[in-house]
Every structure is written in C-alpha cells, then in structure tokens.
Amino acid sequence: MVTITTEVATASRWDDVQHALTGGGDGASCQCIWPMLSNKDWDATTTPQRTEMLRDEIAAGPPPGLIAYVDGEAAGWIRIGPRTKQGRIPRTRMIASATTEPFDDESVWAVTCFVVRREHRGSGLNAELLRAAVDYARSSGARLIEGYPVDTGGEKKRTNDLFHGTLGTFIAAGFDVETEMKPGRTLVSLSL
Template sequence: MSRVTVEAASADRFADVQHALTGGGDGASCQCQWWTLTNAQFSAATAEERLRMLHDEIGAGPPPGLIAYVEDVPAGWVRVGPRVRQPRLERTRAFASVSEQPWDDASVWAVTCFVTRKEHRGEGLNAALLDAAVTFARARGARVLEAYPIDPEAGRRHTANSLFHGLLSTFLSAGFREVGRSRPDRVVVALTLEK
C-alpha cells in the first residue's frame, strides 16, 4: 500500500476534509452531519448548510474526525468523538437497545462514519483510520470506544453508500468485541480504552 498518514481535522485542513468527503458516496451532501442532527433537522438543512455546520464544528474544536492521506493527498475520513456529541445515536433504536453504556457518559466515544474516495477503496484506509481513531480517542481520555458496523456476512445486501458505518471485520481485527445485534447485519461493538 502507498504511504498513508492520518491527521486530525482542523480549520486549516478544511479543504482536505472536503476533498476526502467528495470522492464518491454521500459525503458531499451529508458533510458528516447525520449523527449530529435529528431527522427533522437533517432533512431541513441543505447540503450547503451542512457544509457550514461541519466547517463551524471543526473550527470550534475539538476535531470531530480524522483525515487519511495517501502520498499526502486527502483520501479518507472518519468521524470519532464523544457519543454525547452525536445525539442521533441514542435516538437510533438499533443502537440504543443494544449498547451497554449509559448514553449520558461523555467518556464513551463513538466511531460513526467512514468515507473513502473511490480511487482509494480496497487499499485498507478504513483500517488505518480506525487505528488512528483508537489512538486519538485514548489520548483524549475516552474510556470506551463504541461503533456500529455492518456485517455483510449476515446475508443482507448493502450498497457501497450504506457501508459508511464500516465493516464488522475491520473492527474485530482492531480488537473490538461484539456487544450485540439489533438484527443479523447490524452490530454494536466496543473497545475498552482504560489502562
């Protein structure tokens, strides 16, 4: 694989965030705001408004995500941060009914969204982003890192766009354990980060 580096999203890297998000899939229209807004809020916002929301979120800090670079070119994105800053998670029954962690615990972080530009799919960027997300969360005091990947082996077909949650195999390879499933293909996983 080409040389991959991962950096935290910051105001001076916003153009890189946009390059990573706009290489295929729903990243350009979603702007990684799906988990931060209610259904009504998300539906009412235009893509331009969501872009401004992400810009403001990154500018205010702390970084809500990480950017993967391949040979210094932005190629992928992962959202990682405190679960309480992603309120749609608690409203999603598929996760709320399975998670073992209290929803108001700011020490529980979540990895919720991956975007990989089309030209870099299949190069292992999600694994590199996940490894960096674990390190990022641990360094910032997260106690548990939770995620909600798809298990494509469960027999249900998924489009490329629906795989933004990540694949179960990527999380298991990174040491996450399965907490439970709300349906055969929807999994909640967790990694304890405490020393």
C-alpha cells in the same frame, strides 16, 4: 510504496476534509452531519447548510474526525468523538436498546462514519482510519469506544451502505462484538 498517514481534522485542514468527503458516494451531500441531527433536523437542512455546520464544528474543536492521506493527498475520513456530542445515537432505538453505557457519559466515544474516495477503496484505508481513531480517542481520555458496523456476511454491499464501517474492520482492530442490533448491524466496543 504507498504511504498512508492520518491527521486530526482541524480548521487548517478544511480543504482536505472536503477533498476526502467528495470523492464519490454520499459524503459530499451528507458532510458527516447525519450522526449529529435528528431525522427532522436532517430533513430540514441543505447540503450547503451541512457544509457550514461541519466547518463550524471543526473550527470550534475539538476535532470531530480524522483524515487519511495517501502519498500526501486526502483520501478518507472517519468521524469519532464523544457519544454525548452525536445527537442521533441516543435517538436510534436499536442502539439505545443495545448499549449498556449511559448516554450522558462523556468518556464513551463512538465511531459513526467512514468515507473513502472512490480511487482509494479496497486499499485498507478504513483499517488505518480506525487504528488512528482509537489512538486519538485514547489520547483524548476516552474510556470506551462503540461502533455500529455492517456485518456484510461476505456479501457485496453498496458502498453508500457501508459508511458505518464493516464488522470485519472493527474485529481486526480489537473491538468486541456486544450484540446484534438487527440483522446485518452489530454493536461493537473497545475498552481503553
């Protein structure tokens, strides 16, 4: 029987964050900094700089994400936190035009990234990460969580194209569909 657990990403779990992010796909080079930066700032950074940015963010707290463990080994990551701290969100036109929530409201949180190590894909880790993220947001005082998942329409997609999560994962976790932002991308929310 496989045991899946989750923990918030703290400085003492830095090695686990790195293990979760570096198991295949873009996580190793992105370091989950993409949601934090404008395109211009993103293009001006290197992977080592992004790694240090994430390390500094985690050290400063509060934790910007959670780690999933499979039998004690770090296997996945989810970024969740106030939208006010994720600078790309208000700059993304399709999100800005779709949301009805003010961008200065710190009680509105967002899920912006999932990473699962290659050997653990297809095992339900994204669902566990999202469930734990909802609990974390609720206990941290969030009023509402938004997500911006991919609607696969039942088609196979490249793993690197699914870092926003899939619509099915969010629906199964109780999120409501608010609107389609563009074909294949949906804004969902969960009121806490």
